[in-house]
Amino acid sequence: MTAITDRQKLQYIAAQAADARVNVELEAEGMTLNIGPQHPATHGTLRIVARLDGEQVIAAEPIPGYMHRGYEKLTEVRTYAQVTALVNRIDWLGSFANEVPFILAAEQLMGVEAPPRAQWIRTLLFEMARISNLILFLGDMAVQLGAVTPAFFAFRDREYVLDQIERVTGGRFHPNFDRIGGLKDDLPQGWLADTKATMDKVRAFCDEIENLLMGAEIFQARTRGVGVIPPDVAQQYGLSGANARASGIDWDLRRDQPNGMVYPELDWKVWTHPDGDSFARFWVRLQETREAANIVEQCCDGVPGGPIMAKVPRIIKVPAGEAYVSTENPLGEMGYYVVSKGDLTPFRVKIRSASFNNVSIAPWILRGVYVPDIITILASLYFILGDIDR
């Protein structure tokens, strides 16, 4: 038996020490993973700080505010016409939908009602904004799961809808088309027929996405049973829109509070899903895109003749008072609380945007999930950072 050399002794001690160090690291409290502020899954600049135990999230916290533009304060120094141009930039994927609740609140304060033709066209464009928003979600959700093809399909087919919006409003993303008492301009000739043809394309895209993605085993394995939100938790966190409906809450402001819109005269359905997981949120939004295409077609058929602008003064001074109007925007409930003191500008505007509440459930829902699922769940919650930070 050979004697143990000093060198071997030292090697043994060093190995022991290394093992001990590894053990200490493994038994440690965990590590902190910083996702964002720049991450493709965040649609902007949302930072999420996650505390990990191995692959599992112990605690996660969203940190919004990297894109705060101070719109609530800016509205206090803008006239009502200028506010419309400003609020386009809140949810930039469905811009027209942002203008509508503000205009409805101002109309409520002034006691004006838009003529029927304006209401129908407003509903039509509102649903087209929803389609252009949701199409991008349907493609983008696949990107977060590693499938790239649906994103290209989505960008291709969204462009048809945006072209139609541009033809009537003049802007692809920022229409700035809604006015107090009506609309800025009337529809150009042949637009309604072209829009109906576009809706066929939208429906074909929905079928394509369904065949492409929803049947795929990888997609189902990544989304079914992941990020389940029970209905009571969804209500506690103030979730709205498709996120709430995917948890089985039958609640849609288009049906429940159709103030100033023509939804009661149309034949459509509110889609809900009992599961509350990421798959359900995707499914509900897919069905909503189809339903929105149906609504647009019905609006195209039903637009009545008449004026598009009610009688309003050229210089708009909204009488003193306060009003809160909320509508069912593509991302959920969006409301404006407008306080006026009779000036050219609003005295105070509080914007209740859907994404801020929808993302506030992140600490609850991310607890205990695995790191790759963070991206899936955030993508299926579908927030837009302009809508969170304003």
Place this chain on the structure above:
Amino acid sequence: MPKPPFPKPKVPGVLKGMGITLRTAKETVFPNGPIPQPSKGAVTVQYPHDADLPADRARGVISLKEDNCTACMLCARECPDWCIYIEGHKTLAPPRREGGKPRKVNALDRFDIDFSLCMYCGICVEVCPFEALFWSPEYEYSELKIADLLHDKSRLGQWFETVPDFEPLESGSEVKVKKVPR
């Protein structure tokens, strides 16, 4: 939570999806026959060689009809980011009729729009009571220096030639279609 029963498809969903991808690729690259024609089946255009024109109402660039402008400053006041600069002076114009008095008019010295600040909201075009401002769908005016984006009144006047006529409106409309004063 029990999962609802989901029937097992005959073809695996992943293969089905890949089939759709391949079919679209085939329709794009080989629109007719075995000869590849990537530019024919594509929905995009090769921009510098082949431009896609925006809609007539597209808010591309603001054009000025200088004769109609009275330097009333309404557009400059209503602009949300104050990117319109106007200077003018009062002057005497020849009378409309023979033997009449000379008219007092506002002459326009300076009318600049800074397109590096403009947010393309269209409020100036809308508030103009004298039909001096119009939207043109032209969009090719990018510059190497940001200061060159300040278009003066001669440059804005050149854009006026590209303003399209207002489109006829959909049936049922009671809005009168205005005419572009050429």
